[in-house]
Amino acid sequence: MTVFQWSNQCFNIASILYAIAFVLYAGMMVSSKNIYMKGSTILGRLAWGTHTLALILRWVHAGVGHPPWTNLYESLVFFAWGVMGAHLFLEVRFKFKFTGVFACAVTFAAMGIASLHPNKEIEPLVPALQSWWLLFHVFMACIAYSFFLGSSFISVFYLLKDEIKVETMSAYAALACLIFLCLAVGTGFFTTGELQFYKVVQMQGKDVIMNFKDSAGNQVKEFISMPFTTWVIWPTLVGYLSTAALFFAKKDKWAKKIYLLTIVLHVAVLISILMAPRMNADFSLKSNPYRLASIFMTLGISFFFASLFKLKDKILLRLPDEPTLDRLSYEAILIGVPFMTLNLVSGAVWAYYAWGRYWGWDPKETWAFITWLIYVLYLHVRITSGWRGRKTAIISIIGFFVVIFTYLGVNLVISGLHSYATG
Amino acid sequence: MKSSLSTTWKWLISVRLTIFILLFIILFCILGTIVAQQGMTALPLEKVYSPQKLKWLRMFGLTDVFHSPYFIFLLFALATNLVACSIERLPKIWKHTFHVTPPPTNDPFLKSWTQEEARRGKYLLQRPGHGSFATLAEAKMALQLFFERRFGKTQVLVDAPEHFQVMVEKGKYSRIGVYITHLSLLMIMFGGVLGAIFGFEAGMSIEEGSRQSWLQHMKGSTGGLNLFRENGLPVKGFLNLGFDVECKAFRLETYDGSRPKSFQSDLNFYENDVKVASATIGVNTPFHYKGITFYQASYSDLGVGSADLKVFRTPAGGDHKKATMEVVSAVKPGDLYRIDGNAAFRVLSLETNMMNLGPAAKVQFYKTKQDKKPDEFWVFQNLPGFDFSHRKNESIHFVIDALKPKFATGLSVAKDPGVGVVWLGAACLILALFIALYTHHARYWVSYSKEHGFTIVGWSNKLFLFEPKFKNFYDDLKKELKI
Numbered sequence A: 001m002t003v004f005q006w007s008n009q010c011f012n013i014a015s016i017l018y019a020i021a022f023v024l025y026a027g028m029m030v031s032s033k034n035i036y037m038k039g040s041t042i043l044g045r046l047a048w049g050t051h052t053l054a055l056i057l058r059w060v061h062a063g064v065g066h067p068p069w070t071n072l073y074e075s076l077v078f079f080a081w082g083v084m085g086a087h088l089f090l091e092v093r094f095k096f097k098f099t100g101v102f103a104c105a106v107t108f109a110a111m112g113i114a115s116l117h118p119n120k121e122i123e124p125l126v127p128a129l130q131s132w133w134l135l136f137h138v139f140m141a142c143i144a145y146s147f148f149l150g151s152s153f154i155s156v157f158y159l160l161k162d163e164i165k166v167e168t169m170s171a172y173a174a175l176a177c178l179i180f181l182c183l184a185v186g187t188g189f190f191t192t193g194e195l196q197f198y199k200v201v202q203m204q205g206k207d208v209i210m211n212f213k214d215s216a217g218n219q220v221k222e223f224i225s226m227p228f229t230t231w232v233i234w235p236t237l238v239g240y241l242s243t244a245a246l247f248f249a250k251k252d253k254w255a256k257k258i259y260l261l262t263i264v265l266h267v268a269v270l271i272s273i274l275m276a277p278r279m280n281a282d283f284s285l286k287s288n289p290y291r292l293a294s295i296f297m298t299l300g301i302s303f304f305f306a307s308l309f310k311l312k313d314k315i316l317l318r319l320p321d322e323p324t325l326d327r328l329s330y331e332a333i334l335i336g337v338p339f340m341t342l343n344l345v346s347g348a349v350w351a352y353y354a355w356g357r358y359w360g361w362d363p364k365e366t367w368a369f370i371t372w373l374i375y376v377l378y379l380h381v382r383i384t385s386g387w388r389g390r391k392t393a394i395i396s397i398i399g400f401f402v403v404i405f406t407y408l409g410v411n412l413v414i415s416g417l418h419s420y421a422t423g
Numbered sequence B: 001m002k003s004s005l006s007t008t009w010k011w012l013i014s015v016r017l018t019i020f021i022l023l024f025i026i027l028f029c030i031l032g033t034i035v036a037q038q039g040m041t042a043l044p045l046e047k048v049y050s051p052q053k054l055k056w057l058r059m060f061g062l063t064d065v066f067h068s069p070y071f072i073f074l075l076f077a078l079a080t081n082l083v084a085c086s087i088e089r090l091p092k093i094w095k096h097t098f099h100v101t102p103p104p105t106n107d108p109f110l111k112s113w114t115q116e117e118a119r120r121g122k123y124l125l126q127r128p129g130h131g132s133f134a135t136l137a138e139a140k141m142a143l144q145l146f147f148e149r150r151f152g153k154t155q156v157l158v159d160a161p162e163h164f165q166v167m168v169e170k171g172k173y174s175r176i177g178v179y180i181t182h183l184s185l186l187m188i189m190f191g192g193v194l195g196a197i198f199g200f201e202a203g204m205s206i207e208e209g210s211r212q213s214w215l216q217h218m219k220g221s222t223g224g225l226n227l228f229r230e231n232g233l234p235v236k237g238f239l240n241l242g243f244d245v246e247c248k249a250f251r252l253e254t255y256d257g258s259r260p261k262s263f264q265s266d267l268n269f270y271e272n273d274v275k276v277a278s279a280t281i282g283v284n285t286p287f288h289y290k291g292i293t294f295y296q297a298s299y300s301d302l303g304v305g306s307a308d309l310k311v312f313r314t315p316a317g318g319d320h321k322k323a324t325m326e327v328v329s330a331v332k333p334g335d336l337y338r339i340d341g342n343a344a345f346r347v348l349s350l351e352t353n354m355m356n357l358g359p360a361a362k363v364q365f366y367k368t369k370q371d372k373k374p375d376e377f378w379v380f381q382n383l384p385g386f387d388f389s390h391r392k393n394e395s396i397h398f399v400i401d402a403l404k405p406k407f408a409t410g411l412s413v414a415k416d417p418g419v420g421v422v423w424l425g426a427a428c429l430i431l432a433l434f435i436a437l438y439t440h441h442a443r444y445w446v447s448y449s450k451e452h453g454f455t456i457v458g459w460s461n462k463l464f465l466f467e468p469k470f471k472n473f474y475d476d477l478k479k480e481l482k483i
Helices: A003-030 A034-062 A072-094 A099-116 A132-161 A166-185 A187-192 A227-248 A252-279 A289-318 A322-355 A363-384 A390-417 B002-012 B015-034 B051-059 B062-067 B069-099 B106-112 B115-120 B136-151 B172-198 B386-390 B419-438 B463-481
Strands: A200-203 A206-209 A211-213 A219-221 B123-129 B155-159 B163-170 B200-207 B211-220 B226-230 B233-254 B260-271 B274-282 B287-289 B292-313 B324-331 B336-338 B344-351 B360-366 B375-380 B396-415 B442-449 B453-460
Touching: A003 A034, A003 A099, A003 A289, A034 A072, A034 A099, A072 A099, A072 A132, A072 A289, A072 A322, A099 A132, A099 A289, A132 A166, A132 A289, A132 A322, A132 A363, A132 A390, A166 A187, A166 A227, A166 A252, A166 A289, A227 A252, A252 A289, A289 A390, A322 A363, A322 A390, A322 B292, A322 B419, A322 B463, A363 A390, A363 B015, A390 B015, B002 B069, B015 B062, B015 B069, B051 B062, B062 B069, B069 B172, B115 B123, B123 B463, B136 B163, B136 B442, B136 B463, B172 B419, B200 B233, B200 B292, B211 B226, B233 B292, B233 B396, B260 B292, B260 B396, B274 B287, B274 B292, B292 B344, B292 B360, B324 B396, B360 B396, B375 B386, B375 B396, B386 B396, B442 B463, B453 B463
Parallel strands: none
Antiparallel strands: A200 A206, A211 A219, B123 B453, B155 B163, B163 B442, B200 B211, B200 B396, B211 B233, B226 B233, B233 B260, B260 B274, B287 B292, B292 B324, B292 B396, B336 B344, B344 B360, B360 B375, B442 B453
């Protein structure tokens, strides 16, 4: 086997290990049995080690000037590595293992989506990416985003421990899922009723999104018709809306039933999309991995909160006390902020050399700046105004959405609104 | 009057104002990414929005949020807030940190304080008792030795017969980290303002082999340059560099014939027709000349520029196999090329693919100087025998050796006198952030009294960073002094 094949093999093994680690970390939240406690530690590290090895092998194969984070596939795999790495850092340093379940879920999902990617080849770098700043800039972004996500995971546990009702949290979770799903299916879905998964054809071994000209002469992308998925998405969206509404209206019994039903529908949506490449040769998951990632992520969120109804009491017993959780979440942000600053500054330096200006307010830059501002705001309200606990936990969770939007959403939503380049 | 001034000041230095401004900046940033911005979309705004909608968006300045008066006002307000906060707080912190050693609060320190009370006042407290010391002098000696070894310094606060107290202070400078952070942000903003006032962004497109002294002005000021004039009249949107830039050569490398791997331009700079500088620029490797930076931004393919022609001369007798060959390179359409004293040729046109036969050139051939009716015929790259069979009886024949593409290099040209300030600010920002967030200011007190034994107190501006350190300190102290 070549180095490249070894690398891919390692990615596959790491994905499987992450799946097992996920189960063990989930078990560790409700039970102190050795198999969960020790098992999660071992499997988590093993998976991450394999993942690291895979990245190194890929890097070795591609050459030193070509780090393994230069296209969508690599980016997903690399940021997944970062999220798990940040968790392991927290685990080792603060003996806090609860973020593992989220980290493994996010990582496994990202690896899963990446593994569906048809083109895992190492692509030659376009001239603008041939720079050492690429290495530094993306690495800094990865560290910063990973710790911000880690902080938001801890904040969820804080809110749980702070006795915010699971019903209330679920209502907001359902609302978040609704919004993210709406973004995932795209604005076009509501105006045309058509799911915007682009038609992809193979041309000279590359996947190309099909374009055609409409009657007005505009370039239009061609969509694949996915009738089944379309039919399931509508009730899923309605389901989340009614779940949130019923929880807010304190009709908890009904809300829970609708919630479970919605999750089943959501799973059906996901399966129908994952099956699509087998049914339709024109469908490739590359046609819109961002949408797919959103659908995946929202399912994970609602699944987590639904499981809390059963597991809450057990988890509460095993969680550290509130001030500890509060401080941990803060410390994760403290790690993230300087790296986020390095990310912005290195991005500016690179932009200066490649594009002739250090700042140009393009959407990705602007959203990175917004992310930075959110955490700067967090530091100010915490250090200067003395906010603690619930308020800062909520900011940290808002931070989660902002980070995800900066990483995936900018490319997904904003390029959909108008014709910025998808970068 | 005085009270209203102090109210204003209080409002100006409040964190609430900072949060307010930051929230508004976030809001406008979001607007700036969901509304298409002037000059940032591939399509003109007129095509993105309907005229009615565009009119409304323009009216509220939403098509150019980041240069709109209210965004600039917000940044200005933030800067004011930063300056005011620094003026208010820095002297106090300075005094607190560098000039005053807090007096030992003897009473609570020694007797009545509980750990919880201490914690409420951000102090950590331990009372391990007397240890094995028989006299105060012994304890004093051991304690001083321990402090010297651990911190390299001690400060004796109380040296009484019944009571002895030492103190050490660490990481004072951590306290100014946050102010340097803010100062760096001001510096970055100042650099940005310098760039906005005195800088510009422009572009130029130079054909291979030609020179140009004008820029297409895109953003910003004129940067001290004159407007470009044609026939004495200034041309709107164009600037005069005051020197010439020549694109001597342009090189494009591709990965597999399509995707660009790299592109570079060889540039020469002329002042009054004297070459003063030359450079090769590529993506990520710009060149600076006279405070103006030239970036390789793009290129355009202008089609076929020239051809290398093989000219065959058949000796008398007509045996083509004995023909001699010379290559005339870089033949440009329209130019006359002399072959020997008499004959000459000119390429009338070059085609990359003529009637699916591949690269072709239309040649005009003069047999003698006085040739009034020159021959005109096509020659091909892929059909080397064509000219020999087509003009069988002639002694001179042509074959295309290669067609050379012609490019125009696309340069971004920018002047930004603020960029140095921005980099300095950014470097300070990062350094100061690490200091402000990762280091802490700490004080350790240890006192020994005959009555109460040891009392160990710690204080820090960041208790959570300090706690493990204090625990470590306490453990070591207990071990070394055998308490």
